[in-house]
Amino acid sequence: MNKAKKLYLETFGCQMNVSDSEKIVTLMKGIGYQQTADPVEADLVLLNTCSIRATAEQRVYGHLGKFKSMKKHKPGLIIGVGGCVAQQEGERLLKKAPFVNLVFGTHNLHLLQKMVSGAEQGKQSIATDFLDDEKRFDLFPHAESEGGVSRFVTVMQGCDNFCAYCIVPHVRGREISRSADKVLEEVGALASAGVTEVTLLGQNVNSYGFNDPGAPDFADLLRMVARVEGIERLRFTTSHPKDISPRLIACFAEIGKLAPHIHLPAQSGSDAVLKQMNRGYTRAQYLDKVRALREACPEIQFTGDMIVGFPGEDEACFEQTMELIEEVRYADLFSFIYSARPGTKAAEFPDEVRRAEKQARLERLQAAQKKITLARNESFVGSVQRVLVEGPSSTGDALFGRTGGNRATVMNGDPALAGRLVEVRITQGLQTLLKGEVLDV
Numbered sequence: 001m002n003k004a005k006k007l008y009l010e011t012f013g014c015q016m017n018v019s020d021s022e023k024i025v026t027l028m029k030g031i032g033y034q035q036t037a038d039p040v041e042a043d044l045v046l047l048n049t050c051s052i053r054a055t056a057e058q059r060v061y062g063h064l065g066k067f068k069s070m071k072k073h074k075p076g077l078i079i080g081v082g083g084c085v086a087q088q089e090g091e092r093l094l095k096k097a098p099f100v101n102l103v104f105g106t107h108n109l110h111l112l113q114k115m116v117s118g119a120e121q122g123k124q125s126i127a128t129d130f131l132d133d134e135k136r137f138d139l140f141p142h143a144e145s146e147g148g149v150s151r152f153v154t155v156m157q158g159c160d161n162f163c164a165y166c167i168v169p170h171v172r173g174r175e176i177s178r179s180a181d182k183v184l185e186e187v188g189a190l191a192s193a194g195v196t197e198v199t200l201l202g203q204n205v206n207s208y209g210f211n212d213p214g215a216p217d218f219a220d221l222l223r224m225v226a227r228v229e230g231i232e233r234l235r236f237t238t239s240h241p242k243d244i245s246p247r248l249i250a251c252f253a254e255i256g257k258l259a260p261h262i263h264l265p266a267q268s269g270s271d272a273v274l275k276q277m278n279r280g281y282t283r284a285q286y287l288d289k290v291r292a293l294r295e296a297c298p299e300i301q302f303t304g305d306m307i308v309g310f311p312g313e314d315e316a317c318f319e320q321t322m323e324l325i326e327e328v329r330y331a332d333l334f335s336f337i338y339s340a341r342p343g344t345k346a347a348e349f350p351d352e353v354r355r356a357e358k359q360a361r362l363e364r365l366q367a368a369q370k371k372i373t374l375a376r377n378e379s380f381v382g383s384v385q386r387v388l389v390e391g392p393s394s395t396g397d398a399l400f401g402r403t404g405g406n407r408a409t410v411m412n413g414d415p416a417l418a419g420r421l422v423e424v425r426i427t428q429g430l431q432t433l434l435k436g437e438v439l440d441v
């Protein structure tokens with residue numbers, strides 16, 4: 001009897017990797033591998049890696065060590081590394097970890113079936129060439145449309161911004177937008193499979209279509225996707241503040257299905273630091289965009305990313321970041337200590353901020369944001385929010401969903417409501433979630 005081969009896949013990092021991993025599962029199914037959650041069962045281990053910060057990269061090497069010892073007991077085990085570390089390290093990865101059978105970069109998923117089949121015959125392989133052409137979206141199957149409530153749809157990939165600290169343009173290559181027809185086709189298929197919400201995904205979705213002036217821009221795309229029947233709610237991520245256009249801002253006022261939430265990373269509140277970061281906007285310009293978005297959509301919720309300890313960030317610069325978060329009052333903020341990445345511009349800057357100082361700034365920022373988040377969550381108490389029910393809560397005795405503003409919400413209600421947008425009266429605002437009651441449906 002032919003026993004199904006088993007794939008153990010681990011995904012690190014951002015939503016783009018999660019999305020690539022869905023495709024990897026589909027591709028591996030095509031050559032006979034069933035996914036397993038238990039690494040001990042695996043015939044094939046694939047790591048889809050992230051290199052955004054040194055810590056993320058180190059984790060990959062840590063994990064590889066674990067699989068190296070597994071391979072001692074199971075010599076036939078195939079180990080593959082893909083994603084951003086694979087793209088960046090290439091040959092070096094095979095030198096550091098010779099027990100790895102295959103290394104596939106961010107543009108090379110279409111070669112994966114062949115590479116794994118080769119590894120089954122004992123061949124080691126590596127593929128990290130960039131493929132800067134829209135065809136790269138079509139070279140591999142879409143993730144199987146198993147439905148679900150909320151799904152991501154890639155609309156563009158890569159990044160041309162070269163923020164001084166960021167590895168993404170180096171490991172994901174140049175910006176490429178997917179044609180609107182292809183996006184609509186995928187959204188339509190998801191809607192037919194019962195999906196209620198889609199999140200349009202890209203490293204910088206606001207520059208969708210920039211490389212083709214005749215093509216629809218991101219605001220046009222949003223309007224088209226909003227017309228797809230069955231899709232009740234629409235989101236997008238990530239946005240670059242410099243590319244938020246008045247046309248896009250108008251979408252928040254005019255497209256009823258567009259959720260009132262935007263992830264709008266500022267990265268710093270200091271003009272001097274923003275300039276060194278090559279972000280292309282000032283603090284005042286950032287705040288102008290925030291104001292305009294709030295005017296177009298008063299209930300809009302902001303989330304953001306912030307880096308502390310960037311080279312040249314002195315105490316006064318950091319204070320400006322602290323002031324910015326008080327001014328914007330983010331619903332949530334992801335904050336990180338600056339990590340020098342090889343090959344980026346900022347890696348050449350003298351890294352003047354002491355480690356202990358960086359840590360202290362991060363802690364101050366996070367403590368201040370914690371209070372803002374709690375106050376924001378408490379401010380929803382008594383309001384009625386439209387929540388998309390995703391399924392049972394983690395404890396199993398309630399429902400979990402998200403408000404339009406993307407706040408996690410736990411509420412009582414019938415499990416059959418999964419996939420439905422319901423009205424929920426918020427009764428409690430906690431640090432990480434809201435609690436509420438479903439109103440009559």
Ligand code: 5AD
Pocket residue numbers: 052053165166167265267305306307336337338339340341
């Ligand atoms: N060091 C620290 N944080 C970084 N980010 C990107 N590059 C770095 C780096 N070198 C953060 C940014 C970005 C988020 C995804 O990760 O805040 O928005």
Ligand code: SF4
Pocket residue numbers: 159160161162163166167168169203204240
């Ligand atoms: Fe990195 Fe800047 Fe591109 Fe975002 S916009 S992926 S931070 S280079």
